[in-house]
Amino acid sequence: MADFSLFSRRFDVKRVPGFASVALGVFVMLYMPVILLVVYSFNKGTNLAFWEGFSLRWYVQAYHNEAVQEAAFRSLYLALIAATLATTAATMAALATTRTKKFRGQMLIYTLINQPLMVPEIVTAVALLIFFAMIKVATGHTGMIYLIVAHTAFCIPFAYLPIRARLESMDLTLETAAADLYASPWMTFRRVTLPLMWPGIVAGLMLAFVVSLDDVVITEFVKSAGQETLPTFMLGQLRRVVTPEVNAISTVLMAVSVIFVAMFFVLTGRKN
Amino acid sequence: MIEIRNITKVFGAGEHAVTALQEINVNIAENEFFTLLGPSGCGKTTLLRLIAGFEHPSTGSMLLAGEDISLLPPNKRPVNTVFQNYALFPHMTVAGNIAFGLEMLGRPKAEVAETVDRMLRLVRMEELKNRQTSEISGGQQQRVALARALAPQPKVLLLDEPLSALDLKLRKEMQIELKRLQSETGITFVFVTHDQEEALTMSDRIAVMNAGRIHQIGSPRQIYDHPENRFVANFIGDSNFLNAKLGNIKDDQAELEFAAGRKVTVPLHRADLSDGEVSVLIRPEHVSIAEPTGNSHELTGVIENIVYFGTDTHYHLKLASGEAFMARLQNNPSEAEKRAAGDKVAVLMDAKAIQILRD
Numbered sequence: 001m002a003d004f005s006l007f008s009r010r011f012d013v014k015r016v017p018g019f020a021s022v023a024l025g026v027f028v029m030l031y032m033p034v035i036l037l038v039v040y041s042f043n044k045g046t047n048l049a050f051w052e053g054f055s056l057r058w059y060v061q062a063y064h065n066e067a068v069q070e071a072a073f074r075s076l077y078l079a080l081i082a083a084t085l086a087t088t089a090a091t092m093a094a095l096a097t098t099r100t101k102k103f104r105g106q107m108l109i110y111t112l113i114n115q116p117l118m119v120p121e122i123v124t125a126v127a128l129l130i131f132f133a134m135i136k137v138a139t140g141h142t143g144m145i146y147l148i149v150a151h152t153a154f155c156i157p158f159a160y161l162p163i164r165a166r167l168e169s170m171d172l173t174l175e176t177a178a179a180d181l182y183a184s185p186w187m188t189f190r191r192v193t194l195p196l197m198w199p200g201i202v203a204g205l206m207l208a209f210v211v212s213l214d215d216v217v218i219t220e221f222v223k224s225a226g227q228e229t230l231p232t233f234m235l236g237q238l239r240r241v242v243t244p245e246v247n248a249i250s251t252v253l254m255a256v257s258v259i260f261v262a263m264f265f266v267l268t269g270r271k272n
Numbered sequence: 273m274i275e276i277r278n279i280t281k282v283f284g285a286g287e288h289a290v291t292a293l294q295e296i297n298v299n300i301a302e303n304e305f306f307t308l309l310g311p312s313g314c315g316k317t318t319l320l321r322l323i324a325g326f327e328h329p330s331t332g333s334m335l336l337a338g339e340d341i342s343l344l345p346p347n348k349r350p351v352n353t354v355f356q357n358y359a360l361f362p363h364m365t366v367a368g369n370i371a372f373g374l375e376m377l378g379r380p381k382a383e384v385a386e387t388v389d390r391m392l393r394l395v396r397m398e399e400l401k402n403r404q405t406s407e408i409s410g411g412q413q414q415r416v417a418l419a420r421a422l423a424p425q426p427k428v429l430l431l432d433e434p435l436s437a438l439d440l441k442l443r444k445e446m447q448i449e450l451k452r453l454q455s456e457t458g459i460t461f462v463f464v465t466h467d468q469e470e471a472l473t474m475s476d477r478i479a480v481m482n483a484g485r486i487h488q489i490g491s492p493r494q495i496y497d498h499p500e501n502r503f504v505a506n507f508i509g510d511s512n513f514l515n516a517k518l519g520n521i522k523d524d525q526a527e528l529e530f531a532a533g534r535k536v537t538v539p540l541h542r543a544d545l546s547d548g549e550v551s552v553l554i555r556p557e558h559v560s561i562a563e564p565t566g567n568s569h570e571l572t573g574v575i576e577n578i579v580y581f582g583t584d585t586h587y588h589l590k591l592a593s594g595e596a597f598m599a600r601l602q603n604n605p606s607e608a609e610k611r612a613a614g615d616k617v618a619v620l621m622d623a624k625a626i627q628i629l630r631d
């Protein structure tokens with residue numbers, strides 16, 4: 001049993017005393033509140049902590065609430081536009097950083113592209129608030145363009161990372177082979193590079209979409225009057241009367257996020 | 273078909289510069305099976321990439337069918353490559369891969385379909401036409417890579433160690449298969465390998481390379497029987513190198529005196545030799561051993577070690593001069609175990625078995 005002793009000597013964190021209870025505690029802290037939130041979204045009564053029976057009334061009420069409709073619609077279209085723009089920019093950035101010769105300052109470019117991941121969101125939000133305020137005063141324009149620009153900017157790194165990972169795992173000789181078989185650089189891109197990086201692009205798009213959809217801080221600072229998104233609308237609601245309607249909206253928002261993130265993992269986990 | 277004129281390739285610049293190829297001159301004939309043979313890192317892949325157009329020469333030029341192609345990009349050269357790792361497109365079927373080159377050349381649909389079917393027959397892969405490339409074995413991927421590269425009917429097919437990833441049995445099969453494909457298609461093959469046996473059995477001509485230079489170009493026989501220098505002799509087959517003194521050069525023969533004793537008149541295969549110290553090659557299978565007769569002209573030695581190999585036996589000798597020598601003798605039952613380590617023996621050989629090297 002010499003082999004066995006070899007294996008058993010490897011460090012196994014699962015055997016550390018108390019590991020199980022810590023893990024359990026973490027899972028409870030993570031999921032218990034969410035589970036409660038979902039459960040009470042189906043509560044018949046108005047109380048957030050007292051179960052009165054099953055009902056879909058809060059979903060129906062949220063569905064008919066014009067403010068919710070408006071905010072939901074704005075959230076979706078903002079996320080769609082911002083994610084599309086961010087993914088386009090990220091695709092180009094990923095191609096430029098993986099498909100060219102190593103160049104001076106490449107590390108700096110990576111850092112700059114990923115900057116939104118490092119600067120605290122509140123700092124970005126305040127900076128954008130001040131910056132856009134100056135533009136708003138100068139131009140008098142207060143449209144959705146500010147939110148679209150802000151969301152696009154902070155979504156780029158989320159779209160960039162999966163696309164770049166995909167490109168890096170791709171065999172460069174495939175593009176060489178296409179050129180060898182008489183494909184022009186453009187046809188090589190269209191017939192080989194693009195189809196192969198496509199799962200990465202879709203994954204990047206989904207991640208960017210969810211990140212934009214869920215954003216509160218930057219949106220709260222950048223939005224003009226009457227530009228509530230679903231998350232900022234909910235934040236506003238919480239300051240007034242809290243009913244399980246917020247639970248219902250949260251549950252739907254979470255369901256959408258979970259679906260998109262799950263698809264993201266399916267796309268990035270699959271090989272080809 | 274291909275003329276490579278004085279090509280040098282340097283990667284990088286300044287202190288990081290690597291000279292991958294130096295003064296390469298090769299003419300490859302139409303319909304030839306031409307092999308680049310050399311150890312890993314000697315520049316074989318670089319030379320192939322230059323022909324394909326993936327790299328550009330630092331100096332020198334290259335002609336294909338009389339036309340200077342040095343500056344053409346790869347997609348404009350009538351040359352196709354079978355890559356070492358096959359590089360099949362994973363998002364296309366077997367047929368899609370084979371059709372790719374033809375589609376890029378803008379051939380009509382009917383012609384593409386017809387050629388794909390013909391290629392599939394050529395490499396015996398008809399049944400796997402619609403498979404994904406991830407669903408076929410390594411040997412089958414190899415055939416698809418070949419079919420894909422042959423489909424556009426290139427003037428030259430480049431193959432970079434195409435058989436190195438296959439196991440021995442499959443490799444032997446594919447060696448025969450490649451020869452068949454080459455004679456059936458009439459396309460010039462430039463084949464890269466570091467396996468001397470593969471090079472000897474498959475090639476019309478071989479270029480032996482080392483450290484960015486071509487040491488010798490010739491038929492397998494020429495390369496094996498008359499290697500020009502020590503590197504070529506050593507790289508191909510087993511070799512004994514002995515020191516000797518050359519003198520009395522007359523026309524195509526000369527007198528040779530071994531450091532280990534014995535004088536012999538040898539035929540010369542080259543004109544560039546002069547009197548003096550030389551290095552001499554003797555293949556272990558071109559000699560035999562016998563009881564010494566006491567003649568002072570004999571090359572004698574003591575058996576140090578005997579290794580039995582079934583079909584033959586290797587006798588490791590130490591010659592009177594102190595030089596090591598190996599004789600490989602075929603086994604036959606009557607000679608069984610006649611000799612033992614410590615025996616004193618004479619080495620017998622024909623003068624034709626002696627090759628004088630340039631260095």
Ligand SMILES: Nc1ncnc2c1ncn2[C@@H]1O[C@H](COP(=O)(O)OP(=O)(O)O)[C@@H](O)[C@H]1O
Binds near residue numbers: 292310311313
């Ligand atoms: N792109 C490159 N940049 C720098 N050096 C290279 C490059 N490609 C090849 N070399 C160098 O050139 C030499 C020959 O390489 P290669 O042609 O791949 O040899 P082989 O195929 O015979 O094993 C090696 O020393 C290798 O390190």
Ligand SMILES: [Mg+2]
Binds near residue numbers: 316
């Ligand atoms: Mg190589």
